[in-house]
Amino acid sequence: MRDVAVIGTGMTKFGSLGRVTSRELVTAASIEAMKDAGIEPKDIDAVYIGQLSGDIFEHQMHAAPGIPDYLGLANVPATRVEAACASGGLSIMHAVMAVAGGFYDLVLAAGAEKMTNLPTAHVTEALSMCADDVFEVSLGVTFPGAFAMMARAHDKEYGTNAEMRAAVAVKNHEHALLNPKAQFQKQISIDKVLNSIMIADPLTLYDCSPITDGAAAAIVVPWEDRHKYEGIPVKVRSFAQASDTMSLHDRSDLTGFTTTKIAAQKAFRMANLEPKDIDILEIHDCFTIAEIMALEDMGFYKKGEGGRAALDGETRRDGHLPVNVSGGLKAKGHPIGATGVAQVVEIANQLRGKAGKRQVADVEIGMTQNLGGSGSTIVCHILERGD
Amino acid sequence: MRDVAVIGTGMTKFGSLGRVTSRELVTAASIEAMKDAGIEPKDIDAVYIGQLSGDIFEHQMHAAPGIPDYLGLANVPATRVEAACASGGLSIMHAVMAVAGGFYDLVLAAGAEKMTNLPTAHVTEALSMCADDVFEVSLGVTFPGAFAMMARAHDKEYGTNAEMRAAVAVKNHEHALLNPKAQFQKQISIDKVLNSIMIADPLTLYDCSPITDGAAAAIVVPWEDRHKYEGIPVKVRSFAQASDTMSLHDRSDLTGFTTTKIAAQKAFRMANLEPKDIDILEIHDCFTIAEIMALEDMGFYKKGEGGRAALDGETRRDGHLPVNVSGGLKAKGHPIGATGVAQVVEIANQLRGKAGKRQVADVEIGMTQNLGGSGSTIVCHILERGD
Amino acid sequence: MDLDRPLFATFWNGVIDLEHDSINRVIEKYERLIEEGKISGSKCHACTRIMVPPRPVCRTCGSTDIEVVEVEGQGRLLTWTTIYVGPPSYENNVPYTVGIVELTNGERLTGIVDIPVSELKYDLPVTAAFDDERQGAARLRWKKA
Amino acid sequence: MDLDRPLFATFWNGVIDLEHDSINRVIEKYERLIEEGKISGSKCHACTRIMVPPRPVCRTCGSTDIEVVEVEGQGRLLTWTTIYVGPPSYENNVPYTVGIVELTNGERLTGIVDIPVSELKYDLPVTAAFDDERQGAARLRWKKA
Numbered sequence A, B: 001m002r003d004v005a006v007i008g009t010g011m012t013k014f015g016s017l018g019r020v021t022s023r024e025l026v027t028a029a030s031i032e033a034m035k036d037a038g039i040e041p042k043d044i045d046a047v048y049i050g051q052l053s054g055d056i057f058e059h060q061m062h063a064a065p066g067i068p069d070y071l072g073l074a075n076v077p078a079t080r081v082e083a084a085c086a087s088g089g090l091s092i093m094h095a096v097m098a099v100a101g102g103f104y105d106l107v108l109a110a111g112a113e114k115m116t117n118l119p120t121a122h123v124t125e126a127l128s129m130c131a132d133d134v135f136e137v138s139l140g141v142t143f144p145g146a147f148a149m150m151a152r153a154h155d156k157e158y159g160t161n162a163e164m165r166a167a168v169a170v171k172n173h174e175h176a177l178l179n180p181k182a183q184f185q186k187q188i189s190i191d192k193v194l195n196s197i198m199i200a201d202p203l204t205l206y207d208c209s210p211i212t213d214g215a216a217a218a219i220v221v222p223w224e225d226r227h228k229y230e231g232i233p234v235k236v237r238s239f240a241q242a243s244d245t246m247s248l249h250d251r252s253d254l255t256g257f258t259t260t261k262i263a264a265q266k267a268f269r270m271a272n273l274e275p276k277d278i279d280i281l282e283i284h285d286c287f288t289i290a291e292i293m294a295l296e297d298m299g300f301y302k303k304g305e306g307g308r309a310a311l312d313g314e315t316r317r318d319g320h321l322p323v324n325v326s327g328g329l330k331a332k333g334h335p336i337g338a339t340g341v342a343q344v345v346e347i348a349n350q351l352r353g354k355a356g357k358r359q360v361a362d363v364e365i366g367m368t369q370n371l372g373g374s375g376s377t378i379v380c381h382i383l384e385r386g387d
Numbered sequence C, D: 001m002d003l004d005r006p007l008f009a010t011f012w013n014g015v016i017d018l019e020h021d022s023i024n025r026v027i028e029k030y031e032r033l034i035e036e037g038k039i040s041g042s043k044c045h046a047c048t049r050i051m052v053p054p055r056p057v058c059r060t061c062g063s064t065d066i067e068v069v070e071v072e073g074q075g076r077l078l079t080w081t082t083i084y085v086g087p088p089s090y091e092n093n094v095p096y097t098v099g100i101v102e103l104t105n106g107e108r109l110t111g112i113v114d115i116p117v118s119e120l121k122y123d124l125p126v127t128a129a130f131d132d133e134r135q136g137a138a139r140l141r142w143k144k145a
């Protein structure tokens, strides 16, 4: 198994992008990533794309071959991977596996979603389909609803409260102020979160990530080839994927995700690292409670300490463990298929010193956690600044 | 890169299977494959599934983790791959890559679709979404329509005709008579094909594969581990994937698929084999013309000879190159995501001498060709009987 | 397709009579029983565990020797949420509450909670009821025990 | 969602004014021109190739220096089919004919063929026309030249 490097990253503006296809968005993000790496389309050996549902959102399936097509490449293998909101993480992971396994020497890993074509109720319906249709969705369980039930279980067990959750939202919005590609560029307050409309009790509008259009892309090559390309490479220290039951009610613990624990432990083991070695994190904060639970499940905080950490500012950009400096899903936006790729893009850019105004000083090792459905899929990556 | 073996296969009955989820279908096919290999669910390291669209057909996305969940496994990585009707081929290929690359030691590759929930017009709409939505689908181009335009181009260039196409349908229906899991068990005649209702001129109803429910599964392990399991192993000699433009009009040749040529050539090169070395073929005959074009593009016949070959019986089970002995998509049925897996299942069973009444004698090397959209994705595998 | 009516509500009322039907249709069996006002689970004949909802393979021992059997619809409320933004199929029902209930046999099941929000609390005893307006698994409602 | 009306027909009529919009919105540009009864392609400023329909990257030279320009709507019919089973959005139109046309500049484009089937033949000269009943790319129809 070869070591692997990320040598280029790209991302479109995230937001409500109007009349445009996800294919055009991926093309734009890919061009940016290729320019970053100093390569041309013809250098690409294979393409992966993470996408939740072109069919529901864009009346377009079979998204993968559309990408080499639009990049002016013919005949390059192109594969779509889907695991709900973890689709992007699997795109990166399969690109890494394809290079690590020696199958290809330069792979484009992309992710995209074009969600704002549909009204909110229909997006709610589409996202709910990532849970168990028969035993959850048919009974009216929504995606926010599933996380709201977990939030209530977490509150009972650990005394987590709405203010702690709100602190996550406030922090991530504050971070997004420094990210010109983030969907939101506005400061919010804890009061604003607490007093915004209720979506699924106890989660309010500002506990939830928005509906977003956008794409992200990364270029992956063998570590030994890294100096053939421009810029500072980033080494992929590890990758890990784990699954869990589709239905929440089939899991013994409702206060966190066993999947996150397993995927994080696998990622730490493969990299021979521990939580204390991680300088910066991008966490799947589809809802504020998700960031809290992930930090606990990954081993960065004890169970019940994740909410306090946000309230105390420990996970702010200037705290001792910066989390979601990009703005996270919460404020950068959450174009489903793009999210897992955008997390790796942010960590890679931070490690390469290319994060602009939000650059965190002296970060060498970063980690991502990408979640699908109500935690039925988790994908983690650990990245390290290379030489 | 390690050599890889297929050591177990499973498949549900294909047809209109009533009130059942694709998840239950995959579970049934997987149990059959595990029993065939003599393994238990807990032996599985990872799962791949090919599926076109759980969202459109079953109101269920995120199909992958539902499989280990239903197999009573927790936490095993599970990934859905989608490339239209080539989704199943990519499921097999990614399982093979995952084992070949040393990432996992026992992978379940499955594929499934549950299509008969929807009326025909809606299935037509869903399948059309695999072509370019903006420049083809919005103009009323259907999946049969795209192949009909290619058939007409092929007719002009090579004098192929309706009778030759019908001979493909007659042959594959005849083969399916010996396959108890095939959707159709009825003999048809050339006249019946010619006189059935027109779907997209010149393709009639019997030129088209049906709407089908079903699932298939295969168990993939390192070649060096093959004797740990029951039964005769099958060696994966090669795998190959290629893409093409989404729109037919963006391709210079309308009488065949450049993608098929490229994927087949890659597969032959990787296996160090030539067309003359192949004893048995499973070809993506979503439409009769597709089988004709594939046999030409893969190098088994010169351009323009594929139709004559069917008419002359050369590709019958008792001909010198048996093609689609399973009944093919045409008569075995075409549950989209299952198809590419079912092709590998058929070839593996033939090579292992487990094909029941339709067993072809003395077959050692077989090949599959799985097509997505109007040829925007092609996946080929070459398999060989092991020791 | 109409998102207002979830596709999966497309019921099939025919009879499958395949020569060798190896598919354990646990969902259809659950839905047939819920039409009779019964909750069901899968009983493993190898280790006797009953799982709710039913599944085709035993999570405890891996056996596929599974039968769908009726179970008691009594339990306690583990967690719940009141949903204010629902999918189109529930837009006339907002706000509505869903919750996860632990049955007396230790298994858990999600359903609509048909109890005023002010009366909801952790571990509240509940009992299964069935909505005549909906079909299949969507019929389940939790009422006060 | 309603399959009778393809989702992608959801038009967006706003204005994007992003500080750094690096996205080449070739489809929106094509659709804006087709609303004016014009077919368009992408002109590559690096190698001068014009591709129809427009694309964000030149297939010949890989350049992204692409501008959407009007092209002539004249050509010849390469192949066609008459469709008898259509999607719900075309169910009131069956049978209808679609075909691939090679334009005078050598590029190719698919559209509804608005010519009696009995008159269709390979290489028939055709000219672009536009359907006022449909929107966007779906407006294209091929008529006899």
Ligand SMILES: [Zn+2]
Pocket: C044, C045, C046, C047, C048, C049, C058, C059, C060, C061, C062, C063
């Ligand atoms: Zn058991």
Ligand SMILES: [Zn+2]
Pocket: D044, D045, D046, D047, D048, D049, D058, D059, D060, D061, D062, D063
């Ligand atoms: Zn050019």
